[in-house]
Amino acid sequence: MKERYEFxxxxxxxxxxxxxxxxxxVTEDPNKKKYYVLEMFPYPSGKLHMGHVRNxxxxxxxxxFKKMQGFNVLHPMGYDAFGLPAENAAIxxxxxxxxxxxxxxxxxxxxxxxxxxxxxxDRELATCTPEYYKWMQWIFIQFYKKGLAYKKDNPxxxxxxxxxxxxxxxxxxxxxxxxxxxxxKKELSQWYFKITDYAERLLDNLDKLPGxxxxxxxxQRNWIGKSHxxxxxxxxxxxxxxxxxxxxxxxxxxxxxxxxMAPEHPYVKxxxxxxxxxxxxxxxxxxxxxxxxxxxxxxxxxxxxEFIGRYAINPVNGKKVPIYISxxxxxxxxxGAIMAVPAHDQRDFDFAKKFGLDIIPVVDPGDPxxxxxxxxxxxEAEGTMINSEQFNGMNNYExxxxxxxxxxxxxxxxxxxxxxxxxxxxxxxxxxxxxIPMIYCEDCGWQPEKEExxxxxxxxxxxxxxxxxxxxxxxxxxxxxxxxxxxxxxxxEVDTMDTFLDSSWYxxxxxxxxxxxxxxxxDKVDYWMNVxxxxxxxxxxxxxxxxxxxxxxxLYDLGLVDTEEPFQNLLTQGMVTKGYTDDKGEYKVAxxxxxxxxxxxxxxxxxxxxxxxxxxxxxxxxxxxxxxEWSDAxxxxxxxxxxxxxxxxxxxxxxxxxxxxxxxxxSKADEELLFTLHTTIKRVTDxxxxxxxxxxxxxxxxxxxxxxxxxxxxxxxxxLFRYALKMLITLLAPFVPHICSxxxxxxxxxxxxxxxxxxxxxxxxxxxSTVEIVVQINGKVKARMDVDPEMDRDALGEFAMADEQIxxxxxGKNVMKVIAVPGKLVNIVAK
RNA sequence: GCCGGAGUGGCGGAAUUGGCAGACGCGCCGGACUUAAAAUCCGGUGGGGGAAACCUCGUACCGGUUCGAGCCCGGUCUUCGGCACCA
Numbered sequence: 001m002k003e004r005y006e007f008x009x010x011x012x013x014x015x016x017x018x019x020x021x022x023x024x025x026v027t028e029d030p031n032k033k034k035y036y037v038l039e040m041f042p043y044p045s046g047k048l049h050m051g052h053v054r055n056x057x058x059x060x061x062x063x064x065f066k067k068m069q070g071f072n073v074l075h076p077m078g079y080d081a082f083g084l085p086a087e088n089a090a091i092x093x094x095x096x097x098x099x100x101x102x103x104x105x106x107x108x109x110x111x112x113x114x115x116x117x118x119x120x121x122d123r124e125l126a127t128c129t130p131e132y133y134k135w136m137q138w139i140f141i142q143f144y145k146k147g148l149a150y151k152k153d154n155p156x157x158x159x160x161x162x163x164x165x166x167x168x169x170x171x172x173x174x175x176x177x178x179x180x181x182x183x184x185k186k187e188l189s190q191w192y193f194k195i196t197d198y199a200e201r202l203l204d205n206l207d208k209l210p211g212x213x214x215x216x217x218x219x220q221r222n223w224i225g226k227s228h229x230x231x232x233x234x235x236x237x238x239x240x241x242x243x244x245x246x247x248x249x250x251x252x253x254x255x256x257x258x259x260x261m262a263p264e265h266p267y268v269k270x271x272x273x274x275x276x277x278x279x280x281x282x283x284x285x286x287x288x289x290x291x292x293x294x295x296x297x298x299x300x301x302x303x304x305x306e307f308i309g310r311y312a313i314n315p316v317n318g319k320k321v322p323i324y325i326s327x328x329x330x331x332x333x334x335x336g337a338i339m340a341v342p343a344h345d346q347r348d349f350d351f352a353k354k355f356g357l358d359i360i361p362v363v364d365p366g367d368p369x370x371x372x373x374x375x376x377x378x379x380e381a382e383g384t385m386i387n388s389e390q391f392n393g394m395n396n397y398e399x400x401x402x403x404x405x406x407x408x409x410x411x412x413x414x415x416x417x418x419x420x421x422x423x424x425x426x427x428x429x430x431x432x433x434x435x436i437p438m439i440y441c442e443d444c445g446w447q448p449e450k451e452e453x454x455x456x457x458x459x460x461x462x463x464x465x466x467x468x469x470x471x472x473x474x475x476x477x478x479x480x481x482x483x484x485x486x487x488x489x490x491x492x493e494v495d496t497m498d499t500f501l502d503s504s505w506y507x508x509x510x511x512x513x514x515x516x517x518x519x520x521x522x523d524k525v526d527y528w529m530n531v532x533x534x535x536x537x538x539x540x541x542x543x544x545x546x547x548x549x550x551x552x553x554x555l556y557d558l559g560l561v562d563t564e565e566p567f568q569n570l571l572t573q574g575m576v577t578k579g580y581t582d583d584k585g586e587y588k589v590a591x592x593x594x595x596x597x598x599x600x601x602x603x604x605x606x607x608x609x610x611x612x613x614x615x616x617x618x619x620x621x622x623x624x625x626x627x628x629e630w631s632d633a634x635x636x637x638x639x640x641x642x643x644x645x646x647x648x649x650x651x652x653x654x655x656x657x658x659x660x661x662x663x664x665x666x667s668k669a670d671e672e673l674l675f676t677l678h679t680t681i682k683r684v685t686d687x688x689x690x691x692x693x694x695x696x697x698x699x700x701x702x703x704x705x706x707x708x709x710x711x712x713x714x715x716x717x718x719x720l721f722r723y724a725l726k727m728l729i730t731l732l733a734p735f736v737p738h739i740c741s742x743x744x745x746x747x748x749x750x751x752x753x754x755x756x757x758x759x760x761x762x763x764x765x766x767x768x769s770t771v772e773i774v775v776q777i778n779g780k781v782k783a784r785m786d787v788d789p790e791m792d793r794d795a796l797g798e799f800a801m802a803d804e805q806i807x808x809x810x811x812g813k814n815v816m817k818v819i820a821v822p823g824k825l826v827n828i829v830a831k
Numbered sequence: 832g833c834c835g836g837a838g839u840g841g842c843g844g845a846a847u848u849g850g851c852a853g854a855c856g857c858g859c860c861g862g863a864c865u866u867a868a869a870a871u872c873c874g875g876u877g878g879g880g881g882a883a884a885c886c887u888c889g890u891a892c893c894g895g896u897u898c899g900a901g902c903c904c905g906g907u908c909u910u911c912g913g914c915a916c917c918a
Binding site: 173214215218219221222223225227229245246247248249260303326327328329330332333334337338339340341345346347348350418419420538541542620621622623626627628629631633634636637638640641643644647686687690691693695696698699700701702703706709713772773774776778779781784816817818819821824825827828829 | 832833834835836837842843844845846847850851854855856857858870871872873898899911912913914915916917918
């Protein structure tokens with residue numbers, strides 16, 4: 001160890017040592033308690049950004065800490081390597097997607113290794129390798145056989161720029177999640193996963209995940225969107241057709257004054273055929289199809305629609321009400337048709353006002369300021385039933401089950417549950433993804449490829465035009481094959497899988513990353529799963545985290561895994577932001593991004609200060625869930641702190657050399673040092689283990705360092721101070737592993753600090769003979785005194801009252817009450 | 832519109848169960864070392880008043896509960912995030 005803190009030399013040396021020794025390689029060990037810590041694997045864009053650094057720094061502290069606590073820690077890393085950017089690079093620069101991806105992965109691996117992360121690199125995986133996607137295809141086939149995968153013609157979300165379909169989850173604000181182009185609808189035959197079969201379990205199990213942030217659970221609950229209601233049948237007048245509507249508000253049935261069908265509703269064309277309404281209705285439908293998602297769903301839009309010339313009969317009172325079509329009714333939810341109650345639903349109210357339809361109130365709010373027969377807006381809350389015959393006078397909410405019962409007895413309705421969650425559209429018209437292992441035969445229909453023929457390899461003889469169909473269509477070798485069923489010529493599916501499938505089970509593959517006989521050995525997965533701590537950005541709260549839960553549940557049902565839920569505890573880290581000046585010269589803070597020019601690259605920080613400093617700063621600047629504002633001055637501070645620790649070790653060894661340790665002391669200063677040391681151990685342990693508050697753990701260590709500097713000014717008990725240094729290095733090791741290895745070695749300690757047991761704190765060293773309490777008068781601090789920590793309530797009160805200073809302050813006042821809290825304070829209430 | 836966070840010094844943030852508000856770090860001020868600077872070490876640092884002991888105000892705003900509120904309750908404002916015509 002040199003006099004100066006040469007971080008580059010130190011970091012390179014220890015990184016090489018860890019790599020060569022495979023220091024973090026693990027195998028299943030039934031005698032040891034396992035701990036699986038996982039950070040969301042990156043897309044190999046080529047460069048690490050600060051969000052990655054934050055994510056992996058957090059994970060690395062947890063992994064190293066748990067290892068020191070004696071757990072058998074699985075901490076793997078890999079790449080979510082399929083995806084659009086590789087393909088775009090091919091279109092733009094003519095680089096092969098595979099080449100582009102593998103080069104990026106190599107670059108990122110080098111950058112990850114510069115951070116000193118404790119990964120078991122032997123388990124590294126990339127989803128774009130045939131070794132991985134073979135098993136992806138195998139899982140697809142298992143799902144297919146179980147009836148969880150099906151092909152269907154449907155209007156789908158289409159991104160005109162990416163030239164591919166998107167899952168509902170990938171449409172954000174009506175635009176493509178990736179390129180922000182407004183999404184349009186297109187009728188296509190596509191593969192789906194039946195995630196809706198799991199809606200109820202995905203919802204229920206959220207209650208069994210106390211280690212997940214409420215925010216994420218709420219977002220998933222909203223996304224699943226369970227609602228209780230009823231399907232109610234309305235006879236269409238003059239036909240044998242029944243129009244079934246879904247409603248959560250059966251209480252308002254008597255207020256129904258018209259009906260609305262979605263423009264895509266299959267009855268519509270039939271009902272208008274040959275009538276005077278046909279032309280305008282078809283024109284309206286046409287217009288809707290050409291609208292993109294934004295135009296269609298904009299709430300500010302005025303309501304539009306067309307009367308279809310038909311009437312439905314309200315089952316509760318036999319009244320005839322007109323049927324309209326309007327785009328505010330969605331085909332994909334409920335039955336694609338609604339009963340409209342303008343008095344008690346704002347959307348219906350707006351529509352009724354525009355089209356001059358009746359508004360009949362059936363729920364009385366009991367508020368004289370509301371003129372029921374001249375409503376200015378819909379009344380949607382609780383009230384008393386009116387205009388509803390035998391239900392009049394009831395509370396409207398209480399009448400709902402009664403109404404459903406009444407209708408049920410007459411076979412007109414049944415209680416129904418609906419979910420907003422839709423089936424997962426997984427086909428993509430792209431090249432760089434896992435080929436869907438399905439074959440179409442004229443005679444046998446869709447058949448899965450034989451398992452022994454997997455993987456269905458991605459062809460390399462393709463052209464990248466960036467237009468229309470999957471580029472795989474251009475392959476001369478891929479499409480034509482034989483039917484696995486009858487052996488006749490057949491054609492392969494040319495679409496690939498959504499890359500979210502790849503990332504829905506990678507955590508299982510890590511348990512047995514190079515198995516070429518099966519996706520993963522069950523005993524290995526049973527040993528490691530589930531993930532004890534998962535860490536990643538909150539942007540995956542719905543997409544990835546719900547898909548992965550669905551996959552794990554389906555695999556559980558297939559008997560392939562033993563746990564239903566894949567992630568026991570989840571930590572969603574906040575964004576890394578930085579200040580910048582916008583066009584108008586205003587100072588703002590936002591997520592680091594190239595377009596705003598507020599990016600700091602990890603590489604430049606590691607180059608200037610080292611990985612330990614980068615890790616320390618990023619963990620110290622904010623608690624992990626919160627947004628972290630980058631500060632160059634703050635980095636400087638972390639660097640200074642490490643220098644301070646380094647010098648303390650270096651100077652101590654210069655002066656006292658290496659030698660024996662003492663865990664007890666004799667002087668008052670010794671005791672004080674031991675007190676600080678042990679309270680620090682406790683604070684740091686709790687902060688990492690129970691709270692994930694690395695920022696306060698680090699500040700506690702900083703306080704210890706300050707206390708040690710103070711101690712060094714007096715008489716130094718060298719064996720005791722040496723012990724304190726040993727503990728200090730141990731506490732710091734999960735945060736800043738390189739410098740700690742270096743200091744550990746310099747002090748002549750055995751082995752590696754990273755194999756040390758995490759220190760235990762000694763309660764007795766944390767006991768003090770006296771404790772300072774404060775004495776308040778009327779809640780204001782007036783005095784401090786040292787007392788025996790054991791002193792009870794009454795004695796404490798008397799002791800405080802006996803104090804001369806307090807007596808003087810109470811002169812001429814009436815003591816009303818004395819509240820004493822042992823070990824903390826006394827509050828005297830006086831007038 | 833609905834759902835969920837957050838609001839504390841000049842700044843990032845502490846305060847773990849209702850009990851000393853501002854830990855720790857940054858910045859700033861002063862001192863030591865130095866020919867000088869950097870680096871380092873030591874001290875100070877919420878506002879107002881005071882020579883000082885000390886007094887007083889202070890956790891977005893208004894009100895409440897309590898001996899005691901940054902923390903609990905009611906209301907308001909600001910701000911960030913998610914969802915959004917889901918019947």
